[in-house]
Amino acid sequence: MSADENTPVGWEQARELAYQAGRAACAGTEQVPLPDGDGRTLAEPLRARTALPAFPTSSIDGWAVRGDGPWRRVGQVLAGGTPPPLTGDGTCVEIATGAMVPEGAAALIRVEESTIDAEGLVTGVPRPNPEWRLPGEEATLGEELFPAGTPVDPAVIGVAATCGHEFLTVRPQPRAALLVFGDELLTEGSPGGGRVRDSLGPQVPSWLRRSGATVTSVIGPVKDTLDAHLDAIRTALETSDVVCTTGGTMHGPVDHLHPSLTELRADYVVNTVGVRPGFPMLLARVPGPDGRPRFLAGLPGNPQSAVIALVSLVAPLLAGLAGRPFRADLPLVEAATPIPGRGRDTHLALAALDPAGRVATPVGHVGSAMLRGLANAHGFVVVRPGVKVAAGDAVPFLPLPLLPGERT
Numbered sequence: 001m002s003a004d005e006n007t008p009v010g011w012e013q014a015r016e017l018a019y020q021a022g023r024a025a026c027a028g029t030e031q032v033p034l035p036d037g038d039g040r041t042l043a044e045p046l047r048a049r050t051a052l053p054a055f056p057t058s059s060i061d062g063w064a065v066r067g068d069g070p071w072r073r074v075g076q077v078l079a080g081g082t083p084p085p086l087t088g089d090g091t092c093v094e095i096a097t098g099a100m101v102p103e104g105a106a107a108l109i110r111v112e113e114s115t116i117d118a119e120g121l122v123t124g125v126p127r128p129n130p131e132w133r134l135p136g137e138e139a140t141l142g143e144e145l146f147p148a149g150t151p152v153d154p155a156v157i158g159v160a161a162t163c164g165h166e167f168l169t170v171r172p173q174p175r176a177a178l179l180v181f182g183d184e185l186l187t188e189g190s191p192g193g194g195r196v197r198d199s200l201g202p203q204v205p206s207w208l209r210r211s212g213a214t215v216t217s218v219i220g221p222v223k224d225t226l227d228a229h230l231d232a233i234r235t236a237l238e239t240s241d242v243v244c245t246t247g248g249t250m251h252g253p254v255d256h257l258h259p260s261l262t263e264l265r266a267d268y269v270v271n272t273v274g275v276r277p278g279f280p281m282l283l284a285r286v287p288g289p290d291g292r293p294r295f296l297a298g299l300p301g302n303p304q305s306a307v308i309a310l311v312s313l314v315a316p317l318l319a320g321l322a323g324r325p326f327r328a329d330l331p332l333v334e335a336a337t338p339i340p341g342r343g344r345d346t347h348l349a350l351a352a353l354d355p356a357g358r359v360a361t362p363v364g365h366v367g368s369a370m371l372r373g374l375a376n377a378h379g380f381v382v383v384r385p386g387v388k389v390a391a392g393d394a395v396p397f398l399p400l401p402l403l404p405g406e407r408t
């Protein structure tokens with residue numbers, strides 16, 4: 001699909017287009033050992049290799065008894081063994097938590113709720129609820145436990161181990177590169193004399209990783225010439241699925257991004273978005289050598305706008321490339337104060353949430369060239385076109401990909 005640069009795409013539609021473009025390019029599977037699966041995405045459903053539990057399992061330390069008591073002790077069953085059947089009424093075996101309950105046992109009695117008389121006979125009353133776990137209580141053999149597309153987290157890894165897997169079949173992790181454009185950028189020292197510090201090179205890779213990418217290279221500042229841009233983009237495309245660029249999205253005298261895309265025979269998935277800040281953001285598809293498309297995400301140069309482009313276009317694209325589901329609907333929170341709209345554009349207003357995560361208060365320092373507001377916010381209140389938010393209104397909230405413990 002081509003996008004006409006004079007008609008910005010609506011913000012919600014842009015997110016959806018980015019996701020669908022990624023989904024269509026999602027391909028391949030990998031087998032990884034369980035501990036390496038964290039953060040990856042299941043490429044096929046995870047099924048139970050056994051019933052869970054796989055055998056009747058004692059939940060207590062005590063006695064497995066058969067028939068009426070008192071019971072004569074005929075053996076001991078520890079976790080890890082396969083016990084012989086309990087064949088005689090009036091007999092019992094000592095049993096440990098986690099041990100397989102012998103066939104023929106009718107009940108289990110807790111050790112602290114039993115007595116042993118002088119002749120070694122065991123008495124006690126079993127609890128009314130059986131104290132063992134039956135095969136299949138947690139899962140049946142072959143049952144689908146998680147569908148394809150499930151993000152793998154430590155608990156998913158634990159479930160896979162418990163039902164017999166050594167490996168997970170996952171999607172390849174999307175590879176992203178970052179190219180920073182702008183001859184005015186300094187990579188060290190204090191800004192001044194017309195030059196500013198590059199604040200995107202150091203932060204964008206971390207946002208990319210938090211959005212599910214592995215970062216292959218970070219290069220910049222790339223010289224402000226068409227040839228340098230083309231060289232850098234071509235090189236980055238060799239080792240990545242998504243090349244993110246910063247700056248040069250407009251049509252200023254040294255903005256070479258659009259001419260580079262023309263040279264690369266790219267087609268726009270999205271070319272400018274009706275959102276403020278961040279309007280000139282773009283996403284383009286570039287034909288890959290193997291027939292599978294690669295992507296270029298043009299993040300605007302204004303630093304807050306670049307991060308907005310990342311959460312608006314790059315995050316859904318990466319979700320699609322990883323084969324994950326995408327939730328277009330956002331959680332609703334309550335606006336603490338009025339928030340202005342931006343006319344026909346969507347306004348993404350940086351806001352901090354209360355500790356319960358229910359009420360959003362706009363933060364200060366939110367100019368598109370600023371980052372201080374971003375560093376104090378949990379995410380963005382989404383003010384749809386034509387909407388004016390009043391205090392107390394329910395508003396959609398787009399969270400930043402922060403880790404637990406950040407912004408407490």
Ligand SMILES: Nc1nc2c(c(=O)[nH]1)N[C@H]1C(S)=C(S)[C@@H](COP(=O)(O)OP(=O)(O)OC[C@H]3O[C@@H](n4cnc5c(N)ncnc54)[C@H](O)[C@@H]3O)O[C@H]1N2
Pocket residue numbers: 180181182184185196197198199200201246247248249250251252255278279280299300301302303305368369
């Ligand atoms: N005639 C118009 N000019 C501009 C418009 C417009 O509609 N008409 N839109 C403005 C908006 S909105 C944005 S956003 C910027 C986007 O411009 P570019 O993507 O082409 O970015 P640059 O011109 O290269 O840089 C813009 C600004 O950001 C600073 N910058 C760039 N990279 C970095 C970095 N890595 N770290 C820190 N700061 C960076 C750069 O120095 C400029 O100040 O265009 C507006 N112009």
Ligand code: MOO
Pocket residue numbers: 275276277278279280300302305306368369
């Ligand atoms: O769209 Mo610009 O990103 O408003 O600063």
